[in-house]
Amino acid sequence: MDLTIVWAVIIAFSVAMYVVMDGFDLGIGILFPRFRVGTERDQAMNAIAPVWDGNETWLVLGGGGLLAAFPLAYAIILPALYAPLMAMLLGLVFRGVAFEFRWRDPGHRQFWDAGFCLGSLVASFAQGITLGALLQGITIEGRAYAGGWWEWLTPFSLLTGASLAVAYALLGAAWLIWKTQGALHDDARRFATWLLPVFLLMVGAVSLATPFLEAQYHQRWFEWPGLLLTMTMPLLFGITALIAWEGIRRGRDWLPFVAVLGLFALTLAGLAVSIWPDVIPGRVTIWQAAAPYSSQLFMLVGALVLVPMILAYTAWSYWVFRGKVGEEGYH
Amino acid sequence: MADGETALLLARIQFAFTVSFHFIFPAFSIGLASYLAMLEALWLRTGHERYHNLFKYWLKIFAIAFAMAVVSGIVMSYQFGTNWSVFSDRAGPIIGPLMAYEVLTAFFLEAGFLGVMLFGMDRVGKGLHFFATLMVALGTFISAFWILSVNSWMHTPTGWAQNEVGQFVPAGSWLDIIFNPSFPYRLVHTVLAAYLTTALVVGGVGAWHLLKGRGTPEVRTMFSMAMWMLALVAPVQIFAGDLHGLNTLEHQPAKIMAMEGHFQSHPEGAPLILFGLPDQAAQTMRGAVQIPHLGSLILKHDANAPMAGLDTVPLADQPPVAILFWSFRIMVGLGLLMFGLGLWSLAARVRRKLFDWRLLHRAALLMGPSGFVAVIAGWITTEVGRQPWVIYGLMRTSEARAPIDAPAVATSLAFFVIVYFIVFGAGTLYILKLMGHAPAEAEPGPAETPIRSAGITPAAAVERGGEG
Numbered sequence: 001m002d003l004t005i006v007w008a009v010i011i012a013f014s015v016a017m018y019v020v021m022d023g024f025d026l027g028i029g030i031l032f033p034r035f036r037v038g039t040e041r042d043q044a045m046n047a048i049a050p051v052w053d054g055n056e057t058w059l060v061l062g063g064g065g066l067l068a069a070f071p072l073a074y075a076i077i078l079p080a081l082y083a084p085l086m087a088m089l090l091g092l093v094f095r096g097v098a099f100e101f102r103w104r105d106p107g108h109r110q111f112w113d114a115g116f117c118l119g120s121l122v123a124s125f126a127q128g129i130t131l132g133a134l135l136q137g138i139t140i141e142g143r144a145y146a147g148g149w150w151e152w153l154t155p156f157s158l159l160t161g162a163s164l165a166v167a168y169a170l171l172g173a174a175w176l177i178w179k180t181q182g183a184l185h186d187d188a189r190r191f192a193t194w195l196l197p198v199f200l201l202m203v204g205a206v207s208l209a210t211p212f213l214e215a216q217y218h219q220r221w222f223e224w225p226g227l228l229l230t231m232t233m234p235l236l237f238g239i240t241a242l243i244a245w246e247g248i249r250r251g252r253d254w255l256p257f258v259a260v261l262g263l264f265a266l267t268l269a270g271l272a273v274s275i276w277p278d279v280i281p282g283r284v285t286i287w288q289a290a291a292p293y294s295s296q297l298f299m300l301v302g303a304l305v306l307v308p309m310i311l312a313y314t315a316w317s318y319w320v321f322r323g324k325v326g327e328e329g330y331h
Numbered sequence: 332m333a334d335g336e337t338a339l340l341l342a343r344i345q346f347a348f349t350v351s352f353h354f355i356f357p358a359f360s361i362g363l364a365s366y367l368a369m370l371e372a373l374w375l376r377t378g379h380e381r382y383h384n385l386f387k388y389w390l391k392i393f394a395i396a397f398a399m400a401v402v403s404g405i406v407m408s409y410q411f412g413t414n415w416s417v418f419s420d421r422a423g424p425i426i427g428p429l430m431a432y433e434v435l436t437a438f439f440l441e442a443g444f445l446g447v448m449l450f451g452m453d454r455v456g457k458g459l460h461f462f463a464t465l466m467v468a469l470g471t472f473i474s475a476f477w478i479l480s481v482n483s484w485m486h487t488p489t490g491w492a493q494n495e496v497g498q499f500v501p502a503g504s505w506l507d508i509i510f511n512p513s514f515p516y517r518l519v520h521t522v523l524a525a526y527l528t529t530a531l532v533v534g535g536v537g538a539w540h541l542l543k544g545r546g547t548p549e550v551r552t553m554f555s556m557a558m559w560m561l562a563l564v565a566p567v568q569i570f571a572g573d574l575h576g577l578n579t580l581e582h583q584p585a586k587i588m589a590m591e592g593h594f595q596s597h598p599e600g601a602p603l604i605l606f607g608l609p610d611q612a613a614q615t616m617r618g619a620v621q622i623p624h625l626g627s628l629i630l631k632h633d634a635n636a637p638m639a640g641l642d643t644v645p646l647a648d649q650p651p652v653a654i655l656f657w658s659f660r661i662m663v664g665l666g667l668l669m670f671g672l673g674l675w676s677l678a679a680r681v682r683r684k685l686f687d688w689r690l691l692h693r694a695a696l697l698m699g700p701s702g703f704v705a706v707i708a709g710w711i712t713t714e715v716g717r718q719p720w721v722i723y724g725l726m727r728t729s730e731a732r733a734p735i736d737a738p739a740v741a742t743s744l745a746f747f748v749i750v751y752f753i754v755f756g757a758g759t760l761y762i763l764k765l766m767g768h769a770p771a772e773a774e775p776g777p778a779e780t781p782i783r784s785a786g787i788t789p790a791a792a793v794e795r796g797g798e799g
Contacts, residue, residue: 050446053401057442060408061434067412068431071423071498078412078419079733085413086743089406090750096402097754100395104761143420143496149739291424292500299428306435313443320447320454 003296007069008279008286010303014065016268018058019127020171020261025052027172029095029120030165031191032113040184041113046325047179049099054314056092068299072143072289073279080138080145081130081152088126094119121165128164132157132206135274136213137282156209163202170195171264174257177248181324185253192248192256200241203267210274214282217274229273237266338737339729342414345744347714349406351707352751356400358706361475361522362529363393364468366556371464375457380772381548387776388549389533392765394449394777399758401442403751414740418721418731424500425491425508426481433477441470449777475522483514485722486713487582499722512582516575517713523568524709527669528702530560534672535699538692540769549770551686558685558695562673569666573629579716580630583723585644586716589655591626592616593640601626601638606660609652614641650718654711662708665701672698 025048035041048055067074078085098116102109133152140146173195176188211218220226240262247255279286290296367389374382408430412419419427447455447463455463490507491499501508537554540546580587588594592604594614603625608617624634631638641649672694679685717723721731 050450053398053445054439054442056401056405057434057438060405060438061431063408063412064427064430064434067419067423068427071420071427074412074423074427075416075420075733078409079414079416079735082413082733082735082739082743085409086746089409090746092405093402093750093754097398097758100398101757101761104395104764105757108757144416144734146734149736291427292494292498294501294505295424295428298501298505299431302432302435306439310435310439310443314439317443317446320451 003293003300004069004286004290005277006300007065007290007296008277010307011062011065011069012272014058014062016265018055018062019268020264021055021058022052023168023264024048024171024175024257025055026095026120026124027168027170028176029116029172030124030169031172031176032117032120034191035184035187040187043180043184043325044176045099045102047176050321051318052096052099054317056096069291069296070279070286070289071291073284075143076138076140076145076280076284077134080147081133082149084126084129084133084152088123088130091119091122091126095123120168124165124168125161128161129157131164131271132160134281135160135210135217135271138280140280140283156213159202159209160206163199163206166195166199166202167264167267170199171257171260174244174248174260178253178257179325189248189256196241196244196248196260199263203237203263207270216278216282220274226273233266233270237263240266334737335732338735338740339732341737341740341744342732342735343728345414345740345747346410348744348751349403349410349747351710352755353400353403353407354706354710355703356396356403357471357475358525358528358703359532360393360396360400361471361525362527363389363396363532364464364471365526366529366533367393368461368464368468371461375461381552384549384770384772384774385553387774388765388770390449391777392762395758395762395765397441397445399755403755406747412733414733414735415721415731416733418726421498421726421731422485422722424498426484428505429477429481429484429509433474433481437470437474437477440473441467444470452776472522475525476518479518479521480509480511480514483517484508484511486517486717487511487513488722488725499725513575513578516571516578519571520568520575520709523564523571524702524706526560526564527568528706530557530564531669531695531698531702532700533557534561534695535697536766538695538699539766541686541692542689542696543769545769546686547769547772549772549774553770554692554695555685558673558676558680561669562677565666565670565673569670572663572666577630579713583716584639585641585648586650586655586713587630588639588641588644589650589652589716590659590712591630592619592652592656593626593638594642594652596638596640596642597627598637600624600628600633600635601630601640603629607656609656611649611652614646648719650716654715658708658711658715662705662712665705665708668698668701669705 028044028048032041032044035044063074066077094115096119098112098119102112102116105112129152132154136154136156138145138147139151170192173188173192177185177192180188211221221230240259244256244259244263247259275281277286278284279289367386370382370386370389373379374386444463444466447460448467451463452460488499489511490502490504492502494500533553534557537550537557540550541554576587591601592607592609593601594609594616600623602619602621602623604616604619604621607619607621610617627636627638628634630636641652675691675694676685679688679691682688685691719727719729721728
C-alpha cells in the first residue's frame with residue numbers, strides 16, 4: 001500500500017477537522033463585538049471555553065504532521081507564507097489567552113474582548129490568505145522557497161482571506177444557534193441570515209477565479225470527466241445552501257450547524273479535486289515531498305491507534321458539555 | 332552575505348526569545364499538573380476539605396499558566412518551518428514523527444481532558460474528574476518525553492543515515508533515535524527541574540501567607556508539602572545533574588570545556604575554576620579563582636586525570652564560552668541554594684518551627700521564582716553549548732536558516748517582543764494576583780466562573796467566596 005497517499009489523507013483530515021472545529025471558535029470571536037456586553041458575551045464565550053483548546057490542537061497536528069510526513073512541503077510552504085503565518089500565530093496568542101484573562105481582570109475585560117475578536121479575525125484572515133497563496137502558486141528553486149516576503153499578497157489571496165473569515169463567522173453563528181438560547185440565540189439567527197448569502201457570493205467568486213489561476217485547475221474542472229463534477233457540484237451546493245437557509249430561518253436548532261458543515265465539506269472536497277495529488281498546488285506532488293517509508297510507517301502505527309482514541313475522548317468531552325449553555329445557571 | 336548574517340542572527344534571537352518564554356510555562360505546568368493530581372487524590376482519599384480547597388486554588392492558576400503554555404507552544408511548532416526550513420527539510424524525517432507523536436499522545440490528551448478538569452466536576456462526578464486530572468498530568472509528562480527526545484537527538488544524533496538529497500533519515504530502529512544517548516539524562520534532569528520549580532513556587536506562596544499571618548490549614552499544608560518536595564528532590568536533582576554532566580563530557584566535550592572555562596588542556600589534572608572572566612578571543616581565563624585538581628576529581632572521579640581544553644577545538648567549532656561559563660554557574664548556584672533550603676526546612680521540622688520560623692519563610696519567598704531562573708539558565712547552558720551546531724557535529728546552525736530576509740525577521744521579532752510582554756506580562760500579573768489571596772475555606776473553582784454564565788461573573792463568585 002502507498003503510505004504517501006494514506007498520509008496525505010490523514011493530513012487533509014487534520015486540516016479539515018481544524019477548519020471545522022476551530023472554525024466555529026474563531027467565528028464566534030469575529031462576531032464577538034456584535035454581542036451585547038454582559039450575559040450575551042459570557043454565554044458566547046462559555047459555548048466554546050471547554051473545547052477550544054482541543055479544537056486548536058488539530059492545527060498543531062496539521063503543521064506537525066506536514067513536517068513529519070512531507071518535510072519538503074513544510075520547509076517550502078512555511079517560509080513562503082512567513083508574514084501571514086506570523087500574523088496568525090500572534091492572533092492565536094490573543095485569542096487563546098482571552099478565555100482566561102477576561103474573567104481574571106474585569107477592569108480590562110474590554111481590552112481582552114477586543115484582543116479575542118481581533119486575534120480571531122487576524123488568524124482567520126491569515127489562514128484564508130494561506131489557502132489563496134497556495135492556490136495561486138509560489139516560487140520555488142531547488143528545495144527552497146525563492147520568492148520575497150510579500151509574494152502572497154494578491155487580490156485573489158485577499159479574497160480567500162475575507163471568504164474564510166466570513167465562512168468561520170457563519171459557522172460560529174450556526175454553533176451559537178445550536179448551543180445558546182434567549183437573546184443570543186435570536187441574534188445568532190439574525191447574523192446567519194445575512195452571513196449565509198455573503199458566504200455563498202464569496203465562495204462563488206473564489207470558485208470562478210480558481211480554474212483560471214493554473215492550467216491544472218482549468219483542466220480538472222472544464223475537461224471530461226471533471227466537467228461532470230463541475231455540473232453536479234453547484235447543484236449539491238445549492239441544495240445544501242437551501243437547507244441551511246431554511247434551517248437558519250425556522251429550522252431546528254442543530255440544523256443550521258449541520259447544513260453549514262455540509263457546505264464546508266463540499267468546499268473542501270472541491271479544493272481537493274483542484275489540488276490532488278499535489279501538496280504544494282501546481283509545484284510539488286505528495287510523492288516528491290514524502291518522508292521515507294520508515295518514517296511514514298512508524299507514525300502510521302501510532303496514528304491508527306491514537307486518532308480513533310482522540311476522536312472518542314473528544315466526542316466524550318463534547319458530550320459532557322452538551323446542551324444549551326447557561327441553562328443550569330442559577331442554583 | 333552581510334544581510335544573510337543579520338537575518339541569521341535575528342532568527343536566532345527570535346527563536347531564543349520565543350522558546351525561553353515558552354519554556355517558563357511548561358516548566359511550571361508539568362509540576363503543577365502532578366501537584367494537582369496529588370491534591371485531588373489526597374482529597375478523595377482522606378475527605379479533608381483543605382486538599383479540595385488547595386486543588387481549586389491552584390487549578391485557577393494552572394488554567395492561566397496552561398493557556399500561556401499552549402499559545403506560546405503553537406508558535407514553536409510553526410517556527411521550525413518559518414525560520415529554520417532547511418533544518419526542517421533535512422531533519423524532518425527523523426524529528427517530525429517524534430513531534431507528531433507528541434501531538435497525538437500528549438497535546439490532544441491534555442486539551443481533551445482540560446475542559447472537564449476545569450469545568451466538569453459537577454457534570455461527571457469525582458471519579459471521572461480525577462481521571463481527567465490524571466490524564467492532563469500524564470499528558471504534560473508525555474509531552475516532555477517526546478520534545479526532549481527530539482531535542483536530545485539534536486545533541487546526540489544516533490540511528491540516522493543520509494539519503495541522496497541530504498536528508499537525515501532513520502537508519503534502522505526507531506528506538507535508537509528516540510532513546511539517543513543524552514535523552515534519559517536530559518529527561519530526568521528536566522522533569523525534576525519542573526517539579527522543583529513548582530515546589531519552589533508553591534512554597535514561596537505558602538511562605539508569603541505565613542509571613543502575612545494567614546497560617547490557615549490550607550497554607551500550612553501547601554508550605555509543608557512544598558518543603559518536603561524540595562528536601563527530597565533537590566539532592567536527587569544534583570545527583571542527576573552530575574550524571575547528565577558526565578554524559579555531556581562523553582558526547583559533547585567542547586560544551587563541558589566551555590562550562591568549566593577550560594581553555595587550556597591539563598595533562599596532569601584540571602582545576603575547578605570557581606570564577607573568572609573568560610576571554611574567548613585571547614583563549615584565556617582572566618583573573619581565575621580556582622581549586623587545583625578538583626575539576627578532574629568531579630568530572631573524571633580522579634584528581635590527576637588528564638583533561639583536554641578548548642585548545643584542542645578549532646575556534647570555528649567552539650561554543651560561546653562566556654555565556655556558558657556564567658549560565659552554568661547560575662544554575663548550579665541556585666541548585667545548591669535549593670538544596671540548602673530543603674535541609675533548612677528539615678531542621679525546622681525537627682525543631683517544630685516549620686510554620687513559625689520567619690527567616691525560613693523569607694528565604695522560601697525569596698527562592699520562590701528561583702526555579703524559573705535555574706531552568707532558563709540550564710536551558711541556555713545546554714542549547715548555547717550545542718553551538719555552532721544545530722545537529723551536533725552534522726549540521727551547522729548557519730546552514731539551517733530559512734530563506735527569509737532580515738527585514739521580515741526583524742518585523743516579526745519586534746511583534747513577538749511587544750505581544751509577549753503585554754500578554755505574558757498580564758498573565759503573570761493575574762497569577763500573582765490569585766496567589767496574593769490565601770486559599771479560602773470554601774475556595775471557588777474555575778467552574779464557578781466561565782461555564783455557568785447566566786448572570787454570574789467570576790468576580791462576584793470570588794467576592795462571595797461561595798460555590799454559586
